[in-house]
Amino acid sequence: MIEISRLSKRYGGKTAVDDVSFTVRPGRVTGLLGRNGAGKSSTLRILLGLDAPTGGTALIHGRRYRDLRHPLRTVGALLDGAGPVPERRAIDHLAWIARSNRIPRQRVREVLDLVGLGDAARRRVRRYSLGMRQRLGIAAALLGDPEILVLDEPTNGLDPDGIRWIRRLARDHAASGRTVLLSSHLMAEAAVTVDDVVVIDRGRVVVQGSLDEVTAGHGSLEAAFFALTGHRTGAGR
Numbered sequence: 001m002i003e004i005s006r007l008s009k010r011y012g013g014k015t016a017v018d019d020v021s022f023t024v025r026p027g028r029v030t031g032l033l034g035r036n037g038a039g040k041s042s043t044l045r046i047l048l049g050l051d052a053p054t055g056g057t058a059l060i061h062g063r064r065y066r067d068l069r070h071p072l073r074t075v076g077a078l079l080d081g082a083g084p085v086p087e088r089r090a091i092d093h094l095a096w097i098a099r100s101n102r103i104p105r106q107r108v109r110e111v112l113d114l115v116g117l118g119d120a121a122r123r124r125v126r127r128y129s130l131g132m133r134q135r136l137g138i139a140a141a142l143l144g145d146p147e148i149l150v151l152d153e154p155t156n157g158l159d160p161d162g163i164r165w166i167r168r169l170a171r172d173h174a175a176s177g178r179t180v181l182l183s184s185h186l187m188a189e190a191a192v193t194v195d196d197v198v199v200i201d202r203g204r205v206v207v208q209g210s211l212d213e214v215t216a217g218h219g220s221l222e223a224a225f226f227a228l229t230g231h232r233t234g235a236g237r
Ligand SMILES: Nc1ncnc2c1ncn2[C@@H]1O[C@H](COP(=O)(O)OP(=O)(O)OP(=O)(O)O)[C@@H](O)[C@H]1O
Pocket: 011, 014, 015, 016, 034, 035, 036, 037, 038, 039, 040, 041, 042, 043, 185
């Protein structure tokens, strides 16, 4: 269970997250949806202890990330921009994370196979395609066999196979009774992946509920999104 309560984050004079509250339940895929700059990454970074909130709390099983006893075994995360050293071999990158978190070495092979990188394990990361890098990021997130997966824009830059793979991974994780929170600005993709929706716009939650509740009366999640956040055409954003 993830509980975000009255969370806010200001960077200088700019409010990135403004009194945001929502709950993420197990057995569901929850989509944190919004435009670029809406405050999704800021919210997830605070949840994962990478940034301090200006106000409010972001709790995992009732604790802040940094107070978790076994963080990697509790939460696996894929964040924008956090990548391995390109000169490293994939297997060494994962082995290093496993070692520093007291995760058995055999788990490295397991997650590489799980994400379909078994045959490319000894290749250097700089020779990986974008899709392979994304899979490697997911492999790292899965190392601790965590109950919760947090994925920031996981389909960014992926081809149709990669997008389908991420969708299945999220769905399977939730189907086994575990928790998935993913952020996205792609409404059509989110509509076929998530169970619950939290729409955030300019730092504020504008709607939250099950996918059915949020789309009711709008025809599609995209239509609901534009109706709820104001339709801004081509110019500007
Ligand atoms: N370290 C920072 N310093 C100053 N402003 C920041 C910082 N990080 C984020 N912001 C600003 O806060 C707002 C929210 O950013 P955030 O990255 O959380 O949005 P997002 O919804 O994740 O968007 P994107 O999909 O583009 O990552 C943006 O206006 C951004 O420019």
